[in-house]
Amino acid sequence: MAVPTPVSPFADPTIGRRYEEKVALVTGAASGIGKATALRLAAEGASVWCADVNTEGAQATAAEIGEHGGRARASGADVSEPEACAALVGGTVEAFGGLDVLCNIAGIGGSAHFTEESPDRMRAMMAVNAFGPFYLIQAAMPQLLERTGNVVNLASTAGVIGQAYCTAYCASKHALVGLTKALAIEYGRTGVRFNAVCPGGVNTNILGGFLPPEGASMSLISRSFLTRDMQEPESVAAMVAYVGSDEAYYVNGAVLSIDGGTTTG
Ligand SMILES: NC(=O)c1ccc[n+]([C@@H]2O[C@H](COP(=O)([O-])OP(=O)(O)OC[C@H]3O[C@@H](n4cnc5c(N)ncnc54)[C@H](O)[C@@H]3O)[C@@H](O)[C@H]2O)c1
Numbered sequence: 001m002a003v004p005t006p007v008s009p010f011a012d013p014t015i016g017r018r019y020e021e022k023v024a025l026v027t028g029a030a031s032g033i034g035k036a037t038a039l040r041l042a043a044e045g046a047s048v049w050c051a052d053v054n055t056e057g058a059q060a061t062a063a064e065i066g067e068h069g070g071r072a073r074a075s076g077a078d079v080s081e082p083e084a085c086a087a088l089v090g091g092t093v094e095a096f097g098g099l100d101v102l103c104n105i106a107g108i109g110g111s112a113h114f115t116e117e118s119p120d121r122m123r124a125m126m127a128v129n130a131f132g133p134f135y136l137i138q139a140a141m142p143q144l145l146e147r148t149g150n151v152v153n154l155a156s157t158a159g160v161i162g163q164a165y166c167t168a169y170c171a172s173k174h175a176l177v178g179l180t181k182a183l184a185i186e187y188g189r190t191g192v193r194f195n196a197v198c199p200g201g202v203n204t205n206i207l208g209g210f211l212p213p214e215g216a217s218m219s220l221i222s223r224s225f226l227t228r229d230m231q232e233p234e235s236v237a238a239m240v241a242y243v244g245s246d247e248a249y250y251v252n253g254a255v256l257s258i259d260g261g262t263t264t265g
Helices: 032-043 055-067 082-096 119-147 167-186 205-210 218-222 233-244
Strands: 023-027 047-052 071-076 101-104 150-154 193-199 255-258
Touching: 023 032, 023 082, 023 119, 032 047, 032 055, 032 071, 032 101, 032 233, 047 055, 047 082, 055 071, 071 082, 082 119, 101 119, 101 233, 119 150, 119 167, 150 167, 150 233, 167 193, 167 255, 193 233, 233 255
Parallel strands: 023 047, 023 101, 047 071, 101 150, 150 193, 193 255
Antiparallel strands: none
16 A cells, blocks of 8 residues: 555544544644644644644644644653653643643654764653653653553664664663553553553654665665655554553553564564
């Protein structure tokens, strides 16, 4: 099947209303997968707090939700800062009365030869991609326990397999997957769920940072891509929306690939 042309979830008669009465906090909501997820959850009935380091972008997403009759608020926040994460959870609970689904989607990436990867960039990727979700989940835990909520962590194929010239990114996404699995077990008996969605090849801004570094071996890079076409962020948002919904009540600790088969064997 060809890559479908994205349709606004508010104009898509095939989607359900699985998020009536639910509250979601979505990071990375200014663009790409985070934006598509915020729109999707709102279209399914959720009240959505849109968070992003790009404040204007987050506000634009919330405004778009409002224009369609949905409920959303927005704020600028850097998820690598624990105080900002606590404030996001506090703001969401204050505005909407609770929190049911935390979608950790904000992320940064980039490629480099390992010997040229800088410790600062390694720290930055760990800070946003792994510590951000760690801070947010810690802050959200009381609410998630009270409402038997769940967490969807946006990892990557780079959280499932190794990828050449992506040491820092791979390390950060494997950390996120490990965090997800450990929490799923620690809280398994409470009903609070933790899952990782692992896409490959999504047509978004982040890809600009993943150009092959000079002198890269294309045969090593091509190992990471099986499909001819990129998927659109809406297809990943649809998977996030399923995993975060009550329909997925038995999905816990799962590492769900959506990558056209790239991580198959
Ligand atoms: N595009 C892909 O092919 C792909 C594949 C696998 C995983 N992912 C992951 O998907 C997630 C979303 O990325 P995307 O593809 O939509 O790219 P994107 O660049 O469009 O979106 C990332 C968003 O995160 C925000 N962000 C970055 N640093 C932040 C911070 N410190 N605090 C708060 N927000 C911050 C950005 O402003 C941006 O809006 C990322 O975690 C990324 O690693 C993307």
